[in-house]
Amino acid sequence: MRIGEIAALVGITPRAIRHYHHIGLLPEPRRQANGYRSYSVRDAVLLARIRRLTELGLPLEEVRDVLADDAGRELAEVLGELDADLARQEREIQERRRVLAALLEDPLTPDAPLSPALVELLKSAPTTASPAAAKDREHLSLLDTAVGGDAVYAALRPLAEDPAVLRLYERLDELDGAAADDPRIAALADEMAAAVPDEVLAEIPYIGPVATGFGQALLADYPPAQAEVVRRVMQTLTARMHRRP
Amino acid sequence: MRIGEIAALVGITPRAIRHYHHIGLLPEPRRQANGYRSYSVRDAVLLARIRRLTELGLPLEEVRDVLADDAGRELAEVLGELDADLARQEREIQERRRVLAALLEDPLTPDAPLSPALVELLKSAPTTASPAAAKDREHLSLLDTAVGGDAVYAALRPLAEDPAVLRLYERLDELDGAAADDPRIAALADEMAAAVPDEVLAEIPYIGPVATGFGQALLADYPPAQAEVVRRVMQTLTARMHRRP
DNA sequence: GCTTGACCTTGTCGTAGCGGCAGGGTTTCT
DNA sequence: AGAAACCCTGCCGCTACGACAAGGTCAAGC
Numbered sequence: 001m002r003i004g005e006i007a008a009l010v011g012i013t014p015r016a017i018r019h020y021h022h023i024g025l026l027p028e029p030r031r032q033a034n035g036y037r038s039y040s041v042r043d044a045v046l047l048a049r050i051r052r053l054t055e056l057g058l059p060l061e062e063v064r065d066v067l068a069d070d071a072g073r074e075l076a077e078v079l080g081e082l083d084a085d086l087a088r089q090e091r092e093i094q095e096r097r098r099v100l101a102a103l104l105e106d107p108l109t110p111d112a113p114l115s116p117a118l119v120e121l122l123k124s125a126p127t128t129a130s131p132a133a134a135k136d137r138e139h140l141s142l143l144d145t146a147v148g149g150d151a152v153y154a155a156l157r158p159l160a161e162d163p164a165v166l167r168l169y170e171r172l173d174e175l176d177g178a179a180a181d182d183p184r185i186a187a188l189a190d191e192m193a194a195a196v197p198d199e200v201l202a203e204i205p206y207i208g209p210v211a212t213g214f215g216q217a218l219l220a221d222y223p224p225a226q227a228e229v230v231r232r233v234m235q236t237l238t239a240r241m242h243r244r245p
Numbered sequence: 246m247r248i249g250e251i252a253a254l255v256g257i258t259p260r261a262i263r264h265y266h267h268i269g270l271l272p273e274p275r276r277q278a279n280g281y282r283s284y285s286v287r288d289a290v291l292l293a294r295i296r297r298l299t300e301l302g303l304p305l306e307e308v309r310d311v312l313a314d315d316a317g318r319e320l321a322e323v324l325g326e327l328d329a330d331l332a333r334q335e336r337e338i339q340e341r342r343r344v345l346a347a348l349l350e351d352p353l354t355p356d357a358p359l360s361p362a363l364v365e366l367l368k369s370a371p372t373t374a375s376p377a378a379a380k381d382r383e384h385l386s387l388l389d390t391a392v393g394g395d396a397v398y399a400a401l402r403p404l405a406e407d408p409a410v411l412r413l414y415e416r417l418d419e420l421d422g423a424a425a426d427d428p429r430i431a432a433l434a435d436e437m438a439a440a441v442p443d444e445v446l447a448e449i450p451y452i453g454p455v456a457t458g459f460g461q462a463l464l465a466d467y468p469p470a471q472a473e474v475v476r477r478v479m480q481t482l483t484a485r486m487h488r489r490p
Numbered sequence: 491g492c493t494t495g496a497c498c499t500t501g502t503c504g505t506a507g508c509g510g511c512a513g514g515g516t517t518t519c520t
Numbered sequence: 521a522g523a524a525a526c527c528c529t530g531c532c533g534c535t536a537c538g539a540c541a542a543g544g545t546c547a548a549g550c
Contacts, residue, residue: 001458048390112294145293213246221286
């Protein structure tokens, strides 16, 4: 038999057969005078076994082991491991589909998939057009992957629902074009820091000193006066975290 | 932030981030004087979205589309397709596990995974030490992948259960070292061909002329006298297939 | 001041299982 | 005799990075 013939017989492609030769899964058959590979029925039987094993999802390397070892016990063991692996994959897929279903069911799906707990929190917050509030929501989506966990969101809920917080955001917005020594900065920073309850701080691992890379990056994201407010708030909060370990 | 910092923040590796830059999924940030990449909070938010999307199993190319398009509708569509894809994978895995369970349950599992129908057929056949019978069982395992289908095995069952067939195998075995013109050949070939019922021929697509690659390969698998028997049987059977289309 | 260790940089190779293509020879049908 | 349908070898491409290699940078400790 030539390669196309045996390939059609066992239902695989000639390319796959050559690949099996290449990796040593199937020995090269003898050649005809013209260089064509000449296959025997025994080759076909072997290829049929290979096909059935690979269709189960067995990697080629393990197929080789099974064919090499004078099978029996080896095969059952390998298939057992394969089943365990497939079971794991199945659980992973089901978990992902569970998350997906939750996302698709909620027509909100802002523009990024968020944890259900955070979606819940964002829903509970009053809507506002404040750019500062929008930016904070982005930071929350970062918190979602960086920290995660329902405890944070539970601690944040009173803050999110408090309409007074909106006024703080608006006052921050008003500092957009202001200078870094604007007189409104000190009071706003004090009030913002005071608005954050201890429970929230307890849930956030450790922001680190303001001079940290993340702190610098955060400040760089704001215009001067707002950055100064953020800097003071961070300083106050980290001091509070240190005082109450 | 430097790359290691932002990587730890969003829970991925620096290598992955560089990879995202390389494929254009995330734009390169500006560099510090020493050449280090300098990341902003916005980058972190983007990376967090990327991470959540990839964790769902979304390929990076589609993640790029979702981030590029001013999302909303696009996202839901992509996630819908993803869910359909995952559902398909889940079905495939379940099917494979179903087959695996059947194989593992049956302590027989000769040395290759066979279709349940074929296993059933082999069980129904009387055990024998005949080499010719063993070879035929290998050919059956080839038939399993080449043709498949319960109808073939149903048609073969009376043949498999017939103890008289064993005598035919034994007579074939006796021709092992014989010459190609042995006087026992003609009678044995006739009887073997006669033993194959029409129902079996009806289920086998078309063997093709004896001179075909497969026919040649099959004959090459037998010593001279046996090959001559097989050749005659094949000839008779193909003639019968032609007479009754 | 000098070393050590933990970072960062670029680049290349490897992964599983083939598909696709290039560039060439063979056989077979018309 | 030309075209279609085979066959050959060999190399690139795919996913989503991990694992090097070979070097530059920076803070801390001796």
